[in-house]
Amino acid sequence: MKKYLIYAMSLLLAGPAFTSCKNEEDDIFEASPADRLNQAVEDYTNILCAAPNGWVMQYFTNEREPGYIYLMDFDKNTSVKIAANNKWIGNAYKEETSMFEIITDNGPVLTFNTFNDIFHIFSDPDDVPDTEIDNEQGYGHKGDYEFIVMEAKSDYIRLKGKKYSKIIEMRPLEEGKDWETYLTECADFVNTTLSSKIPVYQLHTAVGIYNLAHADYGYFYACKADGDPVTETDFIPFIKDGDGIKFWEAYKGSDEKISVQHFQLNEAGMLACTDEGSTDDYISAPAAVELVASAFPVMTLSVDKNANLERPVLASTSASWRVNLTSFTGSMIQLFDDMNRSISAYRSGQTVRTIDWAYNGSTDRLALTFRTARYNFNLYFSAKIEDGKAILTYIGGDKNGEVWYSNCDGVQAFAAKLCSAPISVVADNVMNVTKADMSISDADTFSLDIR
Structure with missing residues (x-):
């Protein structure tokens, strides 16, 4: 009898504990999954519509296109005004209003659900017009118009393309900022920071230098400086981001020894990496002496129209x-x-009007092209860089150059001066170089203007 009483009391004591555990499990979710999803839809819609001057969207399509900036103003009546300025809409500011919605599809999805000429051009599956290769039929630019909402706050939204999985970020545009002015400023920033006249920019890292070619494309051809451009080149689309640029994703190099994505202009004028663990990395133009006395190997794409x-x-x-x-x-x-006097004496009235300076990588020589009103001729120099200075050696000229060189002692003396001592070279900028100051000595100097 005593044994049964003990057992009964044990059950009575255990009962409250079992009840307590059951109550805790019931309280884990106060709302059903459907209710929580509906609440997220409402919250995200409110966030989209709350930005006083709309949102800046950083939009990426594929690795062979730049990032595109869109401005979007969402309204609770489900309309959205979209503005842009890019090559696919004629390089002019345009805006158009269409519709949007946050829908439920295994999670909140932002969809632009009525056609917008400015925005849906990138998700149109037709072949992309005005490209040399007709091979985009069926997928077009590979852009998305529906986006999984990964994160949404009042000052930041992170989306993921539903079809092509590109990460798209959005931030509020500052109040009072004119939309058209903002888009113009974004384009001007990229053009003045990354000049099309610089043959390559260079990404400096702890494991070496990476050449970044074709900045004017809006995406880089990236390859380690000592790598093989044909087999090791990667494409890196980028976009203006704050006072700098952002790659579409972290670039790791062909050897995956680095990881960089975000860059901001620093006090020295270079684009300094802001990613954790890579803050010593930066992008700049090559050294000035390299720009005037060398060439850079890069990969380019040759179009075979027969094979498409x-x-x-x-x-x-x-x-x-x-x-x-x-x-x-x-x-x-x-x-x-003296050079002009000797040229004029050889050909009456002729004097030098321009001297162009360019290093030819295919012939591995520096060419100076002299032009008068009626004639032009080339003088060639070998060039090497030692201790940060350019050392030139005259090696002859083209057919005209040899004639002018042999008949004009002033041309000979001018060429000899360029070869008389190592030339120090100083650029006017570490990014958008426009001028190089050349010093043969402290007293004997001249300058080059980039073309």
Whole structure:
């Protein structure tokens, strides 16, 4: 009897504990999954509509296109005004209003559910017009118009393309900012920070330098400086982000030894990486002496229209310069005057009007092109870089160059001066280089203007 009483009391004591556990499990979710999803839809819609001056969307399509900036103003009546300025809408500011909705599809999804000429052009599956290769039929630009909402706050929204999985970020546009002015400023920032006249930019990292070619495309051809451009080049679309740029995803290099994505202009004028663990990395133009006395190997794409495809080939790129004829100092002034006198004596009335300076990577030589009113001729120099200076050696000219060189002692003296001592080179900027100051000595200087 005593044994049964003990057992009964044990059950009575255990009962409240069992009841307590059951109550805790029932309280884990106060609302059903459907209710929680509906609440998220309402919250995200409110966030979209709450930005006083709309949102800036950083939109990416595929690896062979730049990032595109869209401005969007959402209204609770489910309309959305969208504005942009890019090549696919004529490089002009345009805006158009259409409809949007946050729908439920295994989670909240932002959909732009009526056609918008400005926005849906990138999700149209037709072949992309005005491209050399007709191979985009069925997928077009590979852009999305529906986006899974990954995160949404009043100052930041993170989306993921539903079909192509590109990460799309949105931030509120500052109040009072004119939309058209903002888009113009974004384009101007990229063009003035990353000049199309610089043959490559260079990403400096702890494991080496990566050449970033074709900045004017809106996406880089990226390859380690000592790598094989044909087999190791990656494409990196980028977009303006704050006072800098952002890659469409973290770039790890062909050897996956780095991880960089976000860059901001620093006090030195370079694009400094802001990603954790990579803050010593930065992007800048090559050293000035490299820009005037060398070329850079890059990959380019050769179009085979018969096969309807592009083939990667090795190429060489360099900066083009023009000598500022009013910049000569010291003995260079007299040398230039003497050269003109000898040219005029050989061909009556002719004087040098321009001197172009360009390194040719395919022939591995520096060419100076002299032009008068009626004639032009080329003088060639070998160039090497030692201790940060350019050392030139005259190696002859083209057919015209040899004639002018042999008949004009002033041309000979001018060429000899360029070869008389190592030339120090100083650029006016670490990013958007426009001028290089050339010093043969402290007294004898001139400058080059980039073309």
